[in-house]
Amino acid sequence: MWRVGHGKSIKAWEDKWIPSSGPMVFRNEVAWELNITQVLDLLEENGGRWKRNMVELLCWPPTATTILSIPLPMQPREDCFFWLETINGCYSVKTGYYFIRKKQMEENASTSSTPSLSHAQWTKLWKAEVVPRCRETVWRACLGLLPVKDVLHCRGVVQDPCCPCCPGVPETIHHALFFCPIAKLVLFGSPLAIRVDVECSVQQFLSHFLAAANLEVAGILFTLFYALWQVHNELVYNGREAIVAQVLQRAVALPPSLVLQQDAPPAGRNLQSSWRKPVAGLFKVNFDASMKDSHDAGLGFIARNSHGEVLAAATMVTGPVQNPVLAEALAFRWALGLAAELGLQRVWFESDFLALVQAWERHDSGFSHLYTVVRDCRLLLSNFDAFEFSFVRRTGNCAADALARLAFHFGCIVWIEEDPLEVSSIIQDDVIASMASS
Ligand SMILES: [Zn+2]
CATH class of the missing domain: 3.30.420.10 (Ribonuclease H-like superfamily/Ribonuclease H)
Structure with a gap:
């Protein structure tokens, strides 16, 4: 895909330059009215910044966020191509292989009667009564964008694709949210008492769930998923294990907006390495x-x-x-x-x-x-x-x-x-x- 430099070489509607596998939603009438044809049209005159208002006017909120997250060079420079599956953007055979495998898996999943979310269900997803970041987490999970270890492994970011709790089991998104022991306990112990027995994707699960749930219930589910995702990150990045009762308390007993203020900065766990003064003059x-x-x-x-x-x-x-x-x-x-x-x-x-x-x-x-x-x-x-x-x-x-x-x-x-x-x-x-x- 394209890496945006000055944006002159990139056709806004035909080329691939937005880093998302999810649906991109634009308001065509706005694009028409503002006469936007190239990515250049979305950049400030001197480069370095997106025309934020224009981007937000032009796109559905998640699409706008994705575009605004594309970093721009301080000074305009050539647009260029890069490979999306590696950190440095250079193609490697290994990541090419994983990419094809991933695509095949996605295709198999979609042909095996996977009900993708209907328009009404997507709307419900965006209207669920919950703080935006919980909704975002679920949205990312639906689109396969949650950076679990299996996804990071396929992109060559981490060596080991396995779940930190379950040796030998790849940590896929549905593993982290449904099948990991802690996820099972949290979902079942919650007021929703959810049990997911059959191997299914997040999309499959949600399309069943959202068909029946009202916005409030959807909100509770999203908060649970968000809490699980926080637990996962605590474990992977800070080595802290979670206690189910605490997760539930955080996710359910508290109003969703308070859940977020519970993340205290981690205490210095080991002092093996400490800050050192520079030498004089530095x-x-x-x-x-x-x-x-x-x-x-x-x-x-x-x-x-x-x-x-x-x-x-x-x-x-x-x-x-x-x-x-x-x-x-x-x-x-x-x-x-x-x-x-x-x-x-x-x-x-x-x-x-x-x-x-x-x-x-x-x-x-x-x-x-x-x-x-x-x-x-x-x-x-x-x-x-x-x-x-x-x-x-x-x-x-x-x-x-x-x-x-x-x-x-x-x-x-x-x-x-x-x-x-x-x-x-x-x-x-x-x-x-x-x-x-x-
Ligand atoms: Zn696990």
Whole structure:
């Protein structure tokens, strides 16, 4: 598919440039009226930004979100093609094979009398009484877009396709939401007392379920699925196992909007790796991204000197972002720009996201959306006299991580020579840890 650069080469209606396998819905009369033919027509004059209002006017909300999540280069550059199934966008035979296999499976599923959701059912899905991110999770699950390990494995992102709870069992979307032991317990223990015995897809299940359910019941189901998805992420990314009673309490007893505020930042589990001060004359910038919401990302930035004193801290919220790697890359681009604006010339950047550090270190020029941003980052290097970029464990990146989470609360703010109260104790701990390790 196309990677958007200046957008001149891409025909808005014929070419494949929107990264979604789901239905794309446009308002044709708007497109006609505004005379939109190329992707260029959807970009701001100087590049670097989508014409957000126009995109939102033109498309159904999920389609608009997908388009707005496509990262744009800071300066217009050539449009190019990339392969959607690898991180760097370069074709590989292995991923080609998986792609064909996946397509075949989808075709088999659709010919074996899979009732795809009817128009009325999609409408119900979008109207269910529930906070938007729960609905989004279900919508993604329906379209096979939920990044479970089997899906990530097929894209070459992770080595192991198996469920973290069930050795040897590939973690497909329907496994994670229906058949994993915890999913079974949660669904059956819920007020809906659902038991899914037959192997079926999310779409099949929902088309039966939504045919009978009212909007409120649909809302409860979606909240359960969302809670299960949170449990899954807690386990995969933070190693925290869930207790069924707690999941149910979170999903059902509380109003849906409160469920989300329950995710406390993870406590520093091991202190194997801690923050270290830079040598004199060098500044250390830690940054991080947090994707608490299903599409916007919060970004955090903190720059400190060789005494561990804070020069600047900042938070910012992006528009829609496709996935965590891209969120982290956007955080890097933003951190580089901010460090340059602050006049820091000798800087050591740190991220706790290994995939980004690896993409950076490989020095290859990929073609995927990730590399739109990575290439911008390389261009920004000319601002610095000395530059280093390295990986640190999450425990060494707590301040940036906390700021990224706080971004949803603060919005876009820069603190100069001070820091928000909420991270003061982390900063002190970092200094102490740094003294202990040196
Ligand atoms: Zn499982």
